[in-house]
Amino acid sequence: MRRSLRSVRGPPSAPPVESLAPLGWFDAAWYNPIMITFKNVTKEYPPKTHALAGVSFRIEAGEFVSITGQSGSGKSTVAKLIFAEEKPTSGHIHIGDWDISNIRHSDIPILRRQIGVVFQDFKLLPKKTAFENVAFALEVAGESSKRIRDVVPHVLKIVGLGEKGGRYPRQLSGGEQQRVSIARALVHRPKIIVADEPTGNLDAITAREIIELFTRINDFGTTIVLVTHDRDIVNGLHRRVITLREGKVASDAEKGKYLLA
Amino acid sequence: MRSFFRIIRFALQSMMRNFWLSFVTVSVFVLTLITINSVIILNVLANASVKSVEGRVQVTVYFTSDSSEDTVKSVQGYLLGLSQVKEVSYVTAEEALANFKLNHQNDPVILAALDEVDGNPLGQALKIRAYNASDFPFILEALETPEYKPFIKEKNYDNYESALKVLSDFSEKVRLGFLILALFFGFIAILIVFNTIRVAIYVHREEIGIMKLVGANDWFVRGPFLLESIFYALIATAIMAAIIASTLSFANPYIVAFFQGVDVDLVAYYTTNAAPLFGAQFGILAFLGLGTTAFAMRRYLRV
Ligand SMILES: Nc1ncnc2c1ncn2[C@@H]1O[C@H](COP(=O)(O)OP(=O)(O)O)[C@@H](O)[C@H]1O
Numbered sequence: 001m002r003r004s005l006r007s008v009r010g011p012p013s014a015p016p017v018e019s020l021a022p023l024g025w026f027d028a029a030w031y032n033p034i035m036i037t038f039k040n041v042t043k044e045y046p047p048k049t050h051a052l053a054g055v056s057f058r059i060e061a062g063e064f065v066s067i068t069g070q071s072g073s074g075k076s077t078v079a080k081l082i083f084a085e086e087k088p089t090s091g092h093i094h095i096g097d098w099d100i101s102n103i104r105h106s107d108i109p110i111l112r113r114q115i116g117v118v119f120q121d122f123k124l125l126p127k128k129t130a131f132e133n134v135a136f137a138l139e140v141a142g143e144s145s146k147r148i149r150d151v152v153p154h155v156l157k158i159v160g161l162g163e164k165g166g167r168y169p170r171q172l173s174g175g176e177q178q179r180v181s182i183a184r185a186l187v188h189r190p191k192i193i194v195a196d197e198p199t200g201n202l203d204a205i206t207a208r209e210i211i212e213l214f215t216r217i218n219d220f221g222t223t224i225v226l227v228t229h230d231r232d233i234v235n236g237l238h239r240r241v242i243t244l245r246e247g248k249v250a251s252d253a254e255k256g257k258y259l260l261a
Numbered sequence: 262m263r264s265f266f267r268i269i270r271f272a273l274q275s276m277m278r279n280f281w282l283s284f285v286t287v288s289v290f291v292l293t294l295i296t297i298n299s300v301i302i303l304n305v306l307a308n309a310s311v312k313s314v315e316g317r318v319q320v321t322v323y324f325t326s327d328s329s330e331d332t333v334k335s336v337q338g339y340l341l342g343l344s345q346v347k348e349v350s351y352v353t354a355e356e357a358l359a360n361f362k363l364n365h366q367n368d369p370v371i372l373a374a375l376d377e378v379d380g381n382p383l384g385q386a387l388k389i390r391a392y393n394a395s396d397f398p399f400i401l402e403a404l405e406t407p408e409y410k411p412f413i414k415e416k417n418y419d420n421y422e423s424a425l426k427v428l429s430d431f432s433e434k435v436r437l438g439f440l441i442l443a444l445f446f447g448f449i450a451i452l453i454v455f456n457t458i459r460v461a462i463y464v465h466r467e468e469i470g471i472m473k474l475v476g477a478n479d480w481f482v483r484g485p486f487l488l489e490s491i492f493y494a495l496i497a498t499a500i501m502a503a504i505i506a507s508t509l510s511f512a513n514p515y516i517v518a519f520f521q522g523v524d525v526d527l528v529a530y531y532t533t534n535a536a537p538l539f540g541a542q543f544g545i546l547a548f549l550g551l552g553t554t555a556f557a558m559r560r561y562l563r564v
């Protein structure tokens with residue numbers, strides 16, 4: 001049976017956001033304002049790396065949260081735990097009301113079709129065009145071909161690549177490739193987008209454009225978790241900042257700043 | 262259903278866009294089939310040769326020069342009465358001499374020696390063919406009766422006996438040899454196919470990781486690879502059939518000419534057995550490809 005976040009939610013408690021144009025489960029976002037919950041999460045990588053040690057936080061639907069910290073502080077681990085590339089050693093992680101701490105292998109694809117992921121190295125399929133890369137995320141979810149033909153060009157337009165859908169990744173600049181990967185993350189209208197150092201391979205101007213794109217996506221209501229150690233970006237956002245230090249939450253501040261060390 | 266067609270499309274797309282990888286894989290598959298078919302062809306030829314040599318084996322019984330033609334004819338009748346005997350031909354003394362001279366025409370010493378002798382040193386003879394070469398010992402034994410024995414000067418019984426033994430040993434060994442050869446090539450083919458597919462999947466491991474990250478379930482990831490290996494098997498079998506058809510139509514006259522008198526018609530063999538032969542070859546490749554793909558994905562990709 002197909003499991004979706006909606007099936008584990010309570011009744012609506014807030015009105016729909018106008019521009020969402022929900023795709024099935026998407027309108028579930030406002031049923032429960034808490035989107036991501038980390039409860040006392042620890043993560044050990046064998047043999048004895050303690051990547052996270054007792055991390056707790058909650059992220060509400062529609063928030064734009066930056067997760068910062070020095071290299072090795074556990075930021076990527078938090079991201080991986082959210083889309084179940086790793087499982088916590090102890091503690092609990094909820095996406096909406098879905099406890100994914102011990103998610104079954106066969107449920108992982110279902111979770112991932114509801115979370116968009118963006119990476120520093122773009123992770124595009126090299127033998128597929130920009131259009132096909134974006135379409136792929138819908139194809140694996142069993143979306144109809146007609147819907148794919150309608151939605152993909154639209155999303156490519158949103159990220160500013162209306163003309164370049166036919167190009168292969170190697171025919172695109174770094175910034176353009178990242179836009180394709182954001183389009184892919186966006187195309188199934190996920191409640192959450194997790195971006196791990198999405199600007200790490202981009203120059204400052206391109207990086208700012210990408211971050212702007214994320215804020216626009218956030219304006220549509222999508223929860224954004226942005227992992228970055230770029231101080232200018234964090235300080236320019238004026239949004240909530242969770243700072244990690246040695247696998248612990250060192251600070252968690254609304255309209256936060258990048259903390260030094 | 263929708264997913265199934267998508268998986269087919271992804272498989273075909275991936276084959277085209279990874280042209281060189283596909284090319285190498287199909288080539289390896291074709292090479293595998295070439296070895297298999299070489300073994301098949303050699304086996305067919307060897308069997309035909311052994312049969313034909315067996316069929317050609319004959320024993321010549323020479324009679325003393327004073328035996329009458331009647332005696333010889335009565336021996337011929339006696340032999341024809343045996344169920345193992347296929348054919349007995351009568352050779353006159355003159356024909357025997359002529360044949361002998363013909364067989365030794367490049368041997369001046371023997372010809373000179375023959376001239377020294379007065380008259381015809383050779384007597385009449387009977388040439389015996391059997392249905393089965395292995396029946397000759399029995400047939401020759403039957404000539405050891407007191408009635409005929411005095412008239413018989415010589416039977417090239419001894420020579421033929423060893424020839425027969427060599428021959429039947431040979432056919433046994435040929436079969437064993439081909440079995441070993443086939444196993445050996447089969448083993449090498451499996452290794453090569455295994456390795457080619459393993460490399461192909463290794464090359465794709467990053468893509469597979471990406472597919473999983475955007476929510477592809479295991480079948481969406483596995484499906485195209487498994488299908489690809491079936492398509493490769495199909496293409497390779499088709500190419501092999503084309504190779505066999507074109508090579509044989511060109512070479513068959515020469516092969517037939519080379520094996521004069523032997524009943525080898527590889528074209529006929531392949532046409533009558535096309536379905537099982539190529540079906541089995543496709544089956545072997547597909548099975549190998551699927552097995553290897555499944556194994557490599559489990560081992561290297563954890564999908
Ligand atoms: N797969 C892994 N195996 C072992 N150790 C790991 C693995 N991934 C990360 N680590 C370790 O966990 C710690 C946190 O890593 P990470 O979450 O990637 O930090 P960040 O993204 O903040 O740089 C580091 O010490 C890192 O070496």
Ligand SMILES: [Mg+2]
Binds near residue numbers: 075076077
């Ligand atoms: Mg990191």
